[in-house]
Amino acid sequence: MMRTIRSFVRRAGRITMSQQAALDNLSSTYVLPEKTVIDWDSAFARSGAPRHVEIGFGMGDALCSMAQAHPERDYLGIEVHTAGVGRVLAHLHKFALHHVRVCCDDAVLVLREQLPAHSLDAVYIYFPDPWHKKRHHKRRLIQPEFIQLLATRLKPQAHLYLATDWQDYAQQMLEVLEASAEFTNLNGAGQFAPRNAERPLTKFEQRGQRLGHGVWDLVYQRLSLPPQS
Numbered sequence: 001m002m003r004t005i006r007s008f009v010r011r012a013g014r015i016t017m018s019q020q021a022a023l024d025n026l027s028s029t030y031v032l033p034e035k036t037v038i039d040w041d042s043a044f045a046r047s048g049a050p051r052h053v054e055i056g057f058g059m060g061d062a063l064c065s066m067a068q069a070h071p072e073r074d075y076l077g078i079e080v081h082t083a084g085v086g087r088v089l090a091h092l093h094k095f096a097l098h099h100v101r102v103c104c105d106d107a108v109l110v111l112r113e114q115l116p117a118h119s120l121d122a123v124y125i126y127f128p129d130p131w132h133k134k135r136h137h138k139r140r141l142i143q144p145e146f147i148q149l150l151a152t153r154l155k156p157q158a159h160l161y162l163a164t165d166w167q168d169y170a171q172q173m174l175e176v177l178e179a180s181a182e183f184t185n186l187n188g189a190g191q192f193a194p195r196n197a198e199r200p201l202t203k204f205e206q207r208g209q210r211l212g213h214g215v216w217d218l219v220y221q222r223l224s225l226p227p228q229s
């Protein structure tokens with residue numbers, strides 16, 4: 001049987017009581033069922049809102065802050081780390097953010113099995129696991145096959161936002177996306193982007209800035225689909 005290489009390891013990790021309570025009580029409101037094609041209008045109880053997805057939201061700082069700033073958009077967060085999901089659910093409930101839903105599964109499966117073709121307006125992938133050892137590079141999320149799959153789920157003109165604090169991963173992101181015929185770099189071929197102001201400055205990034213570590217942002221746009229012949 002073919003072994004699938006995953007971009008994550010499920011961390012046992014500690015879950016706080018409030019995260020566990022949120023998972024127990026709020027999952028039925030915010031978490032979408034696995035392995036089921038997402039009917040966006042019915043899941044969000046409205047239609048016509050732009051559809052934004054964050055992959056690997058971690059503890060959810062960016063997802064929650066973007067959702068708070070943009071009630072006019074629908075947000076779907078995808079994450080396998082249960083503590084982070086619990087934290088986000090508690091936040092959504094506290095701030096009555098009814099325009100956010102969560103999938104707790106491998107983003108590759110969610111994209112492949114749950115998200116309809118050409119349905120998304122924007123995707124964010126902030127600080128994906130760097131898998132810094134060379135023998136682990138095959139686990140990195142940003143690879144040609146993943147970007148190919150992602151492209152099939154984006155609407156024409158949709159935006160893809162990436163950020164990493166690992167220089168060689170930033171370079172890999174640039175190479176993979178520049179080589180893709182499906183995307184154009186909004187900052188010019190081969191260029192990194194200015195820091196996206198919508199991305200909250202997390203403690204982790206502030207610490208990196210203090211220590212003089214770099215962060216590299218990239219913004220790409222999905223090219224229009226070729227006309228049907």
Ligand SMILES: C[S@@+](CC[C@H](N)C(=O)[O-])C[C@H]1O[C@@H](n2cnc3c(N)ncnc32)[C@H](O)[C@@H]1O
Pocket residue numbers: 007008055056057058059060078079080081084105106107108125126127128129130141202
């Ligand atoms: C280094 S953390 C960064 C989290 C967050 N984006 C941030 O900026 O703080 C990467 C996150 O991506 C999640 N992740 C990695 N691969 C994933 C996948 N295939 N599907 C869903 N989540 C994934 C991990 O569980 C982890 O929480």
